[in-house]
Amino acid sequence: MKPVIILPGVKDRGRRAYRMTPVQDDPVSLRVDGKLVDLEDLSVNGVAFLSEQDLKAGIYDAQLNFTLQQRDYSLFCKLNLIRTKTDAYAGELQEMTSLDERLLSKFILECQKNAIMRQREDSQVDEH
Numbered sequence: 001m002k003p004v005i006i007l008p009g010v011k012d013r014g015r016r017a018y019r020m021t022p023v024q025d026d027p028v029s030l031r032v033d034g035k036l037v038d039l040e041d042l043s044v045n046g047v048a049f050l051s052e053q054d055l056k057a058g059i060y061d062a063q064l065n066f067t068l069q070q071r072d073y074s075l076f077c078k079l080n081l082i083r084t085k086t087d088a089y090a091g092e093l094q095e096m097t098s099l100d101e102r103l104l105s106k107f108i109l110e111c112q113k114n115a116i117m118r119q120r121e122d123s124q125v126d127e128h
Helices: 098-127
Strands: 028-032 035-043 046-050 058-068 071-085 088-094
Touching (some): 028 046, 058 088, 058 098, 071 098
Antiparallel strands (some): 028 035, 028 058, 035 046, 046 088, 058 071
């Protein structure tokens, strides 16, 4: 059995390691309160985005749309908006089912793999 390592002063906030910054090729979108926003960062637990609408801290309806293995998914959940700063927002995704979380994790991993492949292709082009 592996020993458990506890670092003093570091609290586990349930943050997962899988996160991504969407690019044009990633088939994902986010709606907050029914309005499309510009997704900046995505993890299973939270999002960061830009929006022209004026949002205050609080709970909003959210909808994540993405394509995974040639299937379209729409996840409906709540967004607890924590950070609001001149058109830049961040919040925690809440009330997702365990299936929703698994699908989103798979989608994020797939996007990370694609990003690695793009980087490798770009570095091979630069070498020639």
